[in-house]
Amino acid sequence: MRLRDLPSVDGVLQSPAAQRWIEEYGRPLALQAVRQQLETTRLAIQTGADDMQQADIHEGVKALLLAWSSPSLRRVINATGVILHTNLGRAPISGAAQKAVQEVAAEYGTLEYDLGEGRRGKREAHCDQSLRLLTGAEASLVVNNNAAAVLLALTALAKDRQVLISRTQLIEIGGGFRIPDVLKQSGARLVEVGTTNRTHRRDFESALDQDTALILRAHHSNFKIIGFTTEPSLEELVDIAARGNIPVVDDLGSGALLDTAEFGLGHEFTVQESLAAGAALVCFSGDKLLGGPQAGIILGRRALLDKLRAHPLARALRPDKMCLAALGATLIHYLRDQAAEQIPVWQMIGAPENGIRARAARWKHSLGSGEVIASRSTVGGGSLPEETLPTWAVALRSDHPDRMAAELRRADPPVITRIADDRLLLDPRTVLPDQEADLLRAMAEVI
Numbered sequence: 001m002r003l004r005d006l007p008s009v010d011g012v013l014q015s016p017a018a019q020r021w022i023e024e025y026g027r028p029l030a031l032q033a034v035r036q037q038l039e040t041t042r043l044a045i046q047t048g049a050d051d052m053q054q055a056d057i058h059e060g061v062k063a064l065l066l067a068w069s070s071p072s073l074r075r076v077i078n079a080t081g082v083i084l085h086t087n088l089g090r091a092p093i094s095g096a097a098q099k100a101v102q103e104v105a106a107e108y109g110t111l112e113y114d115l116g117e118g119r120r121g122k123r124e125a126h127c128d129q130s131l132r133l134l135t136g137a138e139a140s141l142v143v144n145n146n147a148a149a150v151l152l153a154l155t156a157l158a159k160d161r162q163v164l165i166s167r168t169q170l171i172e173i174g175g176g177f178r179i180p181d182v183l184k185q186s187g188a189r190l191v192e193v194g195t196t197n198r199t200h201r202r203d204f205e206s207a208l209d210q211d212t213a214l215i216l217r218a219h220h221s222n223f224k225i226i227g228f229t230t231e232p233s234l235e236e237l238v239d240i241a242a243r244g245n246i247p248v249v250d251d252l253g254s255g256a257l258l259d260t261a262e263f264g265l266g267h268e269f270t271v272q273e274s275l276a277a278g279a280a281l282v283c284f285s286g287d288k289l290l291g292g293p294q295a296g297i298i299l300g301r302r303a304l305l306d307k308l309r310a311h312p313l314a315r316a317l318r319p320d321k322m323c324l325a326a327l328g329a330t331l332i333h334y335l336r337d338q339a340a341e342q343i344p345v346w347q348m349i350g351a352p353e354n355g356i357r358a359r360a361a362r363w364k365h366s367l368g369s370g371e372v373i374a375s376r377s378t379v380g381g382g383s384l385p386e387e388t389l390p391t392w393a394v395a396l397r398s399d400h401p402d403r404m405a406a407e408l409r410r411a412d413p414p415v416i417t418r419i420a421d422d423r424l425l426l427d428p429r430t431v432l433p434d435q436e437a438d439l440l441r442a443m444a445e446v447i
């Protein structure tokens with residue numbers, strides 16, 4: 001096709017195929033797709049393509065319409081063995097949490113309605129009782145995510161004043177969340193205490209003055225400092241802060257309510273332990289080790305939480321009804337002592353090794369290729385840095401494992417895998433039981 005043979009927009013729109021596009025996708029979208037495809041084809045011809053056909057234009061328009069009318073956020077099968085995979089949406093929520101979301105999303109609900117009184121109620125009420133029962137905290141506040149929780153706490157309590165933090169904790173957790181930047185945004189002044197590897201009690205004591213609003217402690221999240229290192233314990237920080245009559249805010253990051261040591265992992269300092277040690281406020285995510293929806297949870301002293309609640313930022317950072325529904329249902333699993341059985345993240349962390357090995361063996365058998373090898377799963381999500389769990393994976397040898405991985409990403413639903421030592425690995429730990437059939441079908445096609 002030469003440039004002058006390129007059809008007009010109207011010309012394409014009058015073809016029988018275009019009538020079907022208009023019926024299926026509506027005229028405005030079909031028109032945009034035709035315009036864009038003709039522009040693409042014109043550029044291709046101008047830059048030397050001489051084999052363009054009428055059919056290529058039609059195929060191009062169809063592909064555009066299909067892509068534009070499919071949601072870009074899709075479910076995937078996570079066969080990487082990384083349990084809290086931030087890029088893949090962190091925690092899958094429990095069946096009960098899904099049901100709670102579905103109900104309030106599809107219908108009206110008691111989001112801000114008091115059924116007893118028949119009038120306006122409080123959005124904050126929905127998770128408050130569960131959170132207090134579970135942790136012994138005086139009060140709670142739920143916001144959009146943990147970054148928002150930290151920002152709100154610092155803004156409401158330390159604007160134009162000083163915040164002390166150990167240099168060992170000036171972290172960036174990825175996705176642009178850097179403690180120094182959040183401090184700057186809050187209007188608080190950062191006072192770095194100690195050195196990169198060692199911060200002592202006396203460093204905090206000498207930094208504390210009239211202008212200090214609070215001491216911030218931040219979980220290291222995704223790294224570990226090893227070797228010649230030290231930093232004051234939370235109890236010590238609380239003790240130092242008490243002398244200045246100021247609070248300690250503890251950004252726990254992941255915020256475990258269960259003891260990770262009971263699952264063969266290192267012990268992750270729990271929310272309950274932080275409160276018991278005297279943190280005035282504790283912040284953590286809803287979708288990391290808690291295993292719920294994206295949310296930021298703040299627990300602690302009532303007087304401080306009232307200040308946070310009254311700050312205008314709190315309104316801007318408030319959670320929506322679907323978040324509160326999922327979080328509420330997730331917390332009930334903990335209250336009933338069924339978290340390990342009902343919450344997918346804990347099911348995956350606690351999955352027995354022999355069960356994983358049996359699943360991997362079944363997959364290998366069904367695929368008729370690969371081998372079952374010992375490997376490691378990762379918790380991820382900025383919790384338990386460097387901590388892994390022993391697992392069993394199906395390993396597939398290939399000259400081009402990256403091509404195989406790319407093909408699997410094109411499956412429906414896409415399958416996300418890991419490559420190690422030129423082999424493609426499938427870790428059953430993070431594949432939900434309902435996803436197995438889809439996974440094996442996609443694999444069979446690729447093999």
Ligand SMILES: *Cc1c(COP(=O)(O)O)cnc(C)c1O
Pocket residue numbers: 145146147148150173177218219220221251252253254284285286295296381382383
């Ligand atoms: C993950 C994390 C955050 C951010 O939490 P989001 O819920 O992703 O906003 C903040 N602080 C620490 C220490 C974290 O690990």
